[in-house]
Amino acid sequence: MKYNKTITLKDGRTCCLRNGEEKDGAAVLTNFNLTHQETDNLLTYPDENTFDEKQEAEFLKSMEESENEIEILAVIDGVVAGTAGFHSMGNKYKMKHRADFGIAIAKEYWGLGIGKALTKACIWCAREAGYTQLELEVVAENESAVAMYEKAGFVAFGRNPRGFNSRQTGYQEVVSMRLEL
Numbered sequence: 586m587k588y589n590k591t592i593t594l595k596d597g598r599t600c601c602l603r604n605g606e607e608k609d610g611a612a613v614l615t616n617f618n619l620t621h622q623e624t625d626n627l628l629t630y631p632d633e634n635t636f637d638e639k640q641e642a643e644f645l646k647s648m649e650e651s652e653n654e655i656e657i658l659a660v661i662d663g664v665v666a667g668t669a670g671f672h673s674m675g676n677k678y679k680m681k682h683r684a685d686f687g688i689a690i691a692k693e694y695w696g697l698g699i700g701k702a703l704t705k706a707c708i709w710c711a712r713e714a715g716y717t718q719l720e721l722e723v724v725a726e727n728e729s730a731v732a733m734y735e736k737a738g739f740v741a742f743g744r745n746p747r748g749f750n751s752r753q754t755g756y757q758e759v760v761s762m763r764l765e766l
C-alpha cells in the first residue's frame with residue numbers, strides 16, 4: 586500500500602508521513618530499539634528483537650509492495666521519529682476482515698500530534714484495504730495511548746489483568762480495543 590502526506594506539527598515543524606522503504610531499514614531499526622527501551626508499554630524488549638538491518642529493510646519493502654498491509658514512518662528533518670502500521674489477522678474468510686494496529690514514537694517527539702496523525706493515516710489505509718475492523722491491545726496504564734485511541738473511535742471490548750508480564754513491574758493489565766471501519 587502507498588501513503589504519503591505532509592503535516593505540520595504542534596511546534597510548527599513539518600513531518601512527512603510516508604511508507605517505509607527498503608532504504609529505511611537501518612533508521613527504522615534504530616527507532617524500534619529506541620522506542621522499545623523508552624517505554625514499558627510495548628510488547629517486546631529491545632533484546633528480544635530478532636531483526637537485523639537487512640531483515641528490517643526486507644520487511645519494509647514487503648510492506649510497501651503489500652496490497653493490504655502497511656508500515657508508515659513519521660519523518661522529521663530526515664529522522665524517523667516513529668512508525669505505525671497494521672497487519673492482516675489472517676487470510677481465511679472468517680478472519681480477513683480484521684487487521685491489527687501498532688504504533689510507537691520516540692519519546693522526544695511525544696505530544697506533537699504525530700500519534701494522532703499516524704493513527705488517522707492507518708485508519709484511512711485500513712479502510713482502503715477493505716478491512717471492516719481494526720484492532721489493538723494497549724496497556725491499561727498507558728493513559729495517553731488509551732485517550733488517543735478513544736478519540737479516534739476505538740472501543741474497549743475486553744480486559745486481561747495478566748496480559749503482559751513486565752520485567753520491571755510484573756503483571757500489566759492489557760485492554761483489547763476495536764474500531765469498526
Ligand SMILES: CC(C)(COP(=O)(O)OP(=O)(O)OC[C@H]1O[C@@H](n2cnc3c(N)ncnc32)[C@H](O)[C@@H]1OP(=O)(O)O)[C@@H](O)C(=O)NCCC(=O)NCCS
Binds near residue numbers: 689698722729
Ligand atoms: C501513545 C503515543 C503513540 C501517542 O503519540 P503522540 O504523538 O504523543 O500523541 P499526539 O501528540 O498525537 O496526541 C494524541 C492524543 O493522545 C493523548 N495524549 C497525548 N499525550 C498525552 C499526555 N501526556 N497525557 C494524556 N493524554 C495525552 C491526547 O488525547 C492527544 O489528543 P489531543 O492532542 O487531541 O489532546 C506515544 O506516546 C508513544 O509512541 N508511546 C510509546 C509507545 C506506545 O505506548 N505505543 C502504544 C502501544 S498500544
